[in-house]
Amino acid sequence: MLEKEETMSEIKFSKEHEWITVDGEVATIGITKHATELLGDIVFAELPEKGSNVNKDATAGVVESTKAASDVYTPISGEVVDTNQSIVDDPSKINSDPEGDGWFFKLKIKDPAEMNTLMNRDEYDKFAKESAS
Amino acid sequence: MKKTPLYNLHQKHGAKFVQFAGYEMPIQYETGIVKEHITTRNNSGIFDVSHMGQLFLKGGHELTNDLQKIFPIDLAKISINQSKYSFLMKENGGIYDDLIITKLKDGYMIILNAACKDADLNILKSKIGEKYQINLSDNLSLIAIQGPKAKDVLDSLVPGVTKLKFMNGNQFKYKDLDIYITRSGYTGEDGFEISINNKIVENFVEKLIEKGSTMIGLGARDTLRLEAGLCLYGHDLDENTSPIEANLKWAISKSKINEKFPGSEFIKKQYNEGVSKLRVGIKPETKVIARESTKIFDEKDNEIGKVTSGTFGPSVNGPIAMGYIHNDYSKKNTKIFLEVRGKRVPASICEMPFYKKNYVREGGDNVRN
Numbered sequence: 001m002l003e004k005e006e007t008m009s010e011i012k013f014s015k016e017h018e019w020i021t022v023d024g025e026v027a028t029i030g031i032t033k034h035a036t037e038l039l040g041d042i043v044f045a046e047l048p049e050k051g052s053n054v055n056k057d058a059t060a061g062v063v064e065s066t067k068a069a070s071d072v073y074t075p076i077s078g079e080v081v082d083t084n085q086s087i088v089d090d091p092s093k094i095n096s097d098p099e100g101d102g103w104f105f106k107l108k109i110k111d112p113a114e115m116n117t118l119m120n121r122d123e124y125d126k127f128a129k130e131s132a133s
Numbered sequence: 134m135k136k137t138p139l140y141n142l143h144q145k146h147g148a149k150f151v152q153f154a155g156y157e158m159p160i161q162y163e164t165g166i167v168k169e170h171i172t173t174r175n176n177s178g179i180f181d182v183s184h185m186g187q188l189f190l191k192g193g194h195e196l197t198n199d200l201q202k203i204f205p206i207d208l209a210k211i212s213i214n215q216s217k218y219s220f221l222m223k224e225n226g227g228i229y230d231d232l233i234i235t236k237l238k239d240g241y242m243i244i245l246n247a248a249c250k251d252a253d254l255n256i257l258k259s260k261i262g263e264k265y266q267i268n269l270s271d272n273l274s275l276i277a278i279q280g281p282k283a284k285d286v287l288d289s290l291v292p293g294v295t296k297l298k299f300m301n302g303n304q305f306k307y308k309d310l311d312i313y314i315t316r317s318g319y320t321g322e323d324g325f326e327i328s329i330n331n332k333i334v335e336n337f338v339e340k341l342i343e344k345g346s347t348m349i350g351l352g353a354r355d356t357l358r359l360e361a362g363l364c365l366y367g368h369d370l371d372e373n374t375s376p377i378e379a380n381l382k383w384a385i386s387k388s389k390i391n392e393k394f395p396g397s398e399f400i401k402k403q404y405n406e407g408v409s410k411l412r413v414g415i416k417p418e419t420k421v422i423a424r425e426s427t428k429i430f431d432e433k434d435n436e437i438g439k440v441t442s443g444t445f446g447p448s449v450n451g452p453i454a455m456g457y458i459h460n461d462y463s464k465k466n467t468k469i470f471l472e473v474r475g476k477r478v479p480a481s482i483c484e485m486p487f488y489k490k491n492y493v494r495e496g497g498d499n500v501r502n
Binding site for chain 1: 160167168170352353355356421424445447452474
């Protein structure tokens with residue numbers, strides 16, 4: 001039990017409104033609740049290809065609401081090891097559970113030090129509030 | 134930034150506002166665009182379209198004769214309280230604005246797009262302003278109520294409206310004030326547009342909500358009109374596009390083809406000889422949404438057109454678009470490719486509307502629009 005808890009990192013956030021959690025050497029990435037609120041009803045999601053390598057802050061997907069398209073960026077570098085096809089089939093999952101069932105992709109982490117560039121929840125909440133006003 | 138008289142009511146209902154044609158307008162309310170869209174299709178929705186221009190022209194037969202030289206619709210053939218879709222035309226055959234013109238007892242009422250209304254007023258004034266009184270109202274709001282339940286909701290407040298035929302209007306009373314109601318709209322649903330004094334509009338809309346209707350924002354208005362295959366001025370229509378190219382030939386009266394009106398030479402030529410580009414419906418084969426300005430290619434990589442409106446259609450449950458394409462490719466089921474984010478997405482030309490209600494329009498006059 002204790003070991004498991006130690007390997008699970010706290011959730012971190014990027015300035016592009018992605019969240020990331022780390023379990024061992026694999027990170028799970030999605031977009032934040034704040035981002036979904038800005039976008040409105042999400043009706044389309046595009047994911048990176050499994051096996052592809054993505055670099056920190058590069059485009060790794062797309063979300064579209066009825067209004068507009070937005071890129072999804074990866075907060076850290078790595079190899080895409082899994083993607084959530086269920087959000088492609090039902091993009092409304094991203095609105096209803098952005099930090100759970102609405103995850104986008106999993107990465108095999110290239111450089112764990114990149115995690116240090118990201119915000120914790122308090123920092124992100126403050127950032128989101130400031131960038132919204 | 135201007136506000137409509139319903140601004141406070143929008144706020145009360147949790148509206149998110151956007152700037153649109155100089156007005157702060159609700160793009161959506163708390164439930165969001167998709168739910169608002171579905172509510173309109175299944176129940177009824179209220180749209181504040183008070184930013185649109187309500188222009189009144191006073192005059193009799195002579196006015197009709199003078200307007201015949203301006204509009205490509207045969208105004209002599211329409212009866213009092215009947216409405217028609219038409220255009221304010223440019224000399225090059227392009228469109229300054231698309232509009233709804235209604236014949237009244239003592240003249241005409243014209244509903245204009247918000248972004249064009251001031252320019253339209255000046256154009257009309259320059260043509261016939263010395264002879265007739267032309268007034269762009271600033272004391273009237275415009276409300277649309279649309280959807281299968283619209284007639285019941287509105288009839289409970291204004292008895293008798295269900296007798297109106299499609300694209301016909303009449304004067305009614307609400308709180309001792311005159312209101313003018315037409316059976317029309319821009320969603321592909323049965324519905325009404327209500328021209329009503331600013332002083333009583335908030336109370337009127339609150340009553341419609343009490344009777345079971347819901348406020349709908351501009352976001353859902355856009356998805357509804359696109360599913361219905363209807364044009365949005367400034368996107369699907371503009372000063373360099375003719376009504377024939379826009380596939381709106383039906384809105385040009387046959388009896389006007391040999392008459393003179395701005396752009397009539399071009400219209401006559403295109404009407405008889407055809408056009409090189411045409412507005413068509415586009416159905417992407419994947420779930421990818423092709424937005425406005427998306428380039429269209431054939432399988433040999435020739436650029437053949439451009440998307441002018443594209444979104445996700447909640448009732449179609451998929452992406453839909455319309456755009457202009459070289460006439461050789463305008464046939465139904467023609468395979469085309471859309472360039473979205475550097476990739477070619479397969480799509481095909483399809484008929485519009487994308488979404489069609491299986492009810493008969495009451496009155497059955499002109500089924501279009």
